[in-house]
Amino acid sequence: MHMAITARDSGIRGSQGKIAKLASRLVMAVLVQLLCGAAVPLVAQAETEPDSVYQAMGGGAGIKAIVGDFLQLVLADVRIKKTFLDADVEHLAMRLNEQFCELSGGPCKYGGKDMKTIHADLHITNAQFNALAEDLQLAMDKHGVPSSEQNKLLAKLAPMQHSIVTQ
Numbered sequence: 001m002h003m004a005i006t007a008r009d010s011g012i013r014g015s016q017g018k019i020a021k022l023a024s025r026l027v028m029a030v031l032v033q034l035l036c037g038a039a040v041p042l043v044a045q046a047e048t049e050p051d052s053v054y055q056a057m058g059g060g061a062g063i064k065a066i067v068g069d070f071l072q073l074v075l076a077d078v079r080i081k082k083t084f085l086d087a088d089v090e091h092l093a094m095r096l097n098e099q100f101c102e103l104s105g106g107p108c109k110y111g112g113k114d115m116k117t118i119h120a121d122l123h124i125t126n127a128q129f130n131a132l133a134e135d136l137q138l139a140m141d142k143h144g145v146p147s148s149e150q151n152k153l154l155a156k157l158a159p160m161q162h163s164i165v166t167q
């Protein structure tokens with residue numbers, strides 16, 4: 001009997017200790033947030049994460065899958081497929097992965113040529129540019145990327161039109 005009470009007592013004391021530890025951790029966490037000035041903007045930040053497009057695309061693996069489907073669409077698209085006859089598609093996929101990852105806020109750095117140089121001799125028209133953008137949207141649709149997030153990526157690509165279209 002005596003043993004049981006002692007055991008129960010120490011059990012309570014044990015859980016009180018745990019609660020005290022948890023409480024002090026909570027206080028520390030709040031203090032750290034206050035010191036960093038992060039306590040207030042925490043909620044607002046969640047809506048404007050700099051990598052929200054990257055996340056919506058499914059991260060690195062999602063982007064890889066999207067680029068794969070995108071290139072399949074491009075290579076089958078009668079409006080533009082001729083331009084890719086001499087292209088090294090594997091290399092292109094690797095560079096597009098990097099580029100889309102960086103533009104969507106992911107942890108990558110594009111290491112390819114600049115858009116003007118690489119497309120200079122390809123005689124690309126506005127219609128072809130739009131066809132390629134359409135294929136990209138189809139690929140993102142297929143992978144369930146919400147159109148609001150798609151538009152953010154397309155908005156990053158739009159200014160490149162001046163460098164890519166030469167015809």
Ligand code: HEM
Pocket residue numbers: 080083084087088091092095096099111112113114118119122124128129130132157158160161164
């Ligand atoms: C927003 C639009 C576009 C983006 C972001 C884009 C992006 C890229 C990237 C990252 C590369 C690889 C660069 C490198 O290897 O260093 C590339 C190469 C290429 N792009 Fe584009 N591109 C766009 C539009 C187009 C269009 C409209 C066409 C043709 C219809 C096209 C045809 C090609 C071809 C054929 C290559 C391979 C060139 C080579 O390896 O010599 N691109 N593009």
